[in-house]
Amino acid sequence: MQNKILRVDYPPNMHSLSVSRTQVGIVGAGPAGLTLALLLERCGIGSVVLERRDRPYVEGRVRAGLLEQNTVDLMRELDVAGRLEEHGLAHDGVYLRWQGQTLHIPMTELTGRSITVYGQQQVVGDLIDACGERGVEVRFEVEDVAVHGLDGESPFITFAGEEGEERLDCELIAGCDGFHGVCRPSIPAGVLNEYEYTYPFGWLGILAAAAPTTDELIYAWHERGFSLYSMRSPEISRLYLQVPADEDVAEWPDERIWEELQARLGVEDWRVGEGEIFDKGVTPMRSFVCEPMQFGRLFLAGDAAHIVPPTGAKGLNLAVNDVRLLAAAMAAHFADGDDSLLDRYSESALRRVWRAQDFSNFMTQLLHRLDDGEPFGARLQLSRLEQLRRSEAARRNLAENYVGLPAEDDF
Numbered sequence: 001m002q003n004k005i006l007r008v009d010y011p012p013n014m015h016s017l018s019v020s021r022t023q024v025g026i027v028g029a030g031p032a033g034l035t036l037a038l039l040l041e042r043c044g045i046g047s048v049v050l051e052r053r054d055r056p057y058v059e060g061r062v063r064a065g066l067l068e069q070n071t072v073d074l075m076r077e078l079d080v081a082g083r084l085e086e087h088g089l090a091h092d093g094v095y096l097r098w099q100g101q102t103l104h105i106p107m108t109e110l111t112g113r114s115i116t117v118y119g120q121q122q123v124v125g126d127l128i129d130a131c132g133e134r135g136v137e138v139r140f141e142v143e144d145v146a147v148h149g150l151d152g153e154s155p156f157i158t159f160a161g162e163e164g165e166e167r168l169d170c171e172l173i174a175g176c177d178g179f180h181g182v183c184r185p186s187i188p189a190g191v192l193n194e195y196e197y198t199y200p201f202g203w204l205g206i207l208a209a210a211a212p213t214t215d216e217l218i219y220a221w222h223e224r225g226f227s228l229y230s231m232r233s234p235e236i237s238r239l240y241l242q243v244p245a246d247e248d249v250a251e252w253p254d255e256r257i258w259e260e261l262q263a264r265l266g267v268e269d270w271r272v273g274e275g276e277i278f279d280k281g282v283t284p285m286r287s288f289v290c291e292p293m294q295f296g297r298l299f300l301a302g303d304a305a306h307i308v309p310p311t312g313a314k315g316l317n318l319a320v321n322d323v324r325l326l327a328a329a330m331a332a333h334f335a336d337g338d339d340s341l342l343d344r345y346s347e348s349a350l351r352r353v354w355r356a357q358d359f360s361n362f363m364t365q366l367l368h369r370l371d372d373g374e375p376f377g378a379r380l381q382l383s384r385l386e387q388l389r390r391s392e393a394a395r396r397n398l399a400e401n402y403v404g405l406p407a408e409d410d411f
């Protein structure tokens with residue numbers, strides 16, 4: 001691997017600056033950055049991942065946990081799917097529930113593809129382990145990361161490591177540093193078009209030591225608001241409640257959470273399984289896209305370039321799809337100087353991003369209490385749900401979007 005070619009310590013003007021070089025500098029050790037580093041390693045391309053948090057923080061961050069088949073296939077291809085195969089829960093469908101009725105959407109029967117429930121923090125842990133085993137350098141707890149020279153031939157990244165200031169010279173930079181990262185804001189004003197919609201509600205998510213009393217995920221419409229029954233293992237449930245966007249989690253003692261979950265999800269003779277709640281948090285809901293996902297030699301991937309509300313379960317899958325395309329394009333660049341794929345990266349990635357935006361928005365608008373004071377919206381939601389019950393074409397459309405389009409079609 002052509003990596004870490006040079007690490008020289010020299011005292012320039014004021015203080016010592018350690019300079020090193022790699023082919024691809026990657027900012028952010030979330031699913032996008034880590035998967036990209038492993039994809040590049042497989043092609044013999046060197047990279048360094050720079051992450052501002054420590055490893056336990058990155059591995060402990062509780063996020064959504066639904067993998068499309070494309071994502072599982074890529075994890076297998078990368079040979080990081082050992083634990084996923086053992087502990088992931090393969091699902092062939094989901095339930096929609098409203099007004100006491102439950103509709104099963106048989107995803108696999110309708111599309112030939114399936115989904116797997118496996119927590120994002122487990123995915124991240126597996127990726128970090130694989131980086132360690134394969135000699136991919138992941139630098140945790142680096143501060144003041146900044147990207148420079150993006151529109152020239154010699155971009156570089158500066159940051160403060162344990163030993164002081166450092167500079168990482170790169171050929172290409174990947175901005176995988178999430179929505180609040182530094183890469184997107186480093187692109188000069190006027191280059192990007194940004195599209196954003198913020199929903200007036202958020203999700204309160206819990207993890208509970210409770211055996212799920214459902215075999216598949218349940219997405220529930222209710223007058224009191226949306227709720228979702230998911231899981232992490234045969235012993236652990238993951239549940240969500242729609243709450244106001246700025247909700248204080250302190251407003252939600254455990255008893256209130258269970259009461260609300262039973263009210264929104266429960267049906268006759270069936271209840272949500274209860275147990276000790278060991279994680280609780282509120283997530284805001286936002287749709288965001290920036291176009292293009294590139295400026296010069298900086299390429300954005302994952303949440304750095306787009307955010308979807310979690311109702312369509314697309315966030316992690318989009319991040320993985322971006323870097324699948326980006327790694328192939330970078331490989332062509334390094335193999336024979338062919339930049340045609342890099343030039344098309346943004347356009348290719350954005351096709352799936354916008355499809356996912358539309359689907360995530362559709363699922364969100366279908367199932368959440370809209371709180372606009374008008375009963376009109378709720379009547380439309382019920383009509384759409386009824387159409388899903390009556391029409392196989394409607395169910396198939398939902399299923400195709402939910403499981404994700406096949407990976408081949410992208411470039």
Ligand code: APR
Nearest residue numbers: 028029030031032051052145177178181302303315316319
């Ligand atoms: N310097 C270095 N690292 C940074 C900086 C910075 N200035 N800013 C952010 N980071 C790191 C974050 O600490 C985080 O570990 O970048 C990483 C970005 O990871 P994610 O937010 O997980 O984003 P991404 O890899 O694109 O994955 C998208 O994450 O938010 C979920 O639902 C979303 O599933 C989706 C997935």
Ligand code: PHB
Nearest residue numbers: 064065066230310311313
């Ligand atoms: C989850 O299990 O965390 C999950 C599942 C489906 C979603 C969102 C989150 O749509």
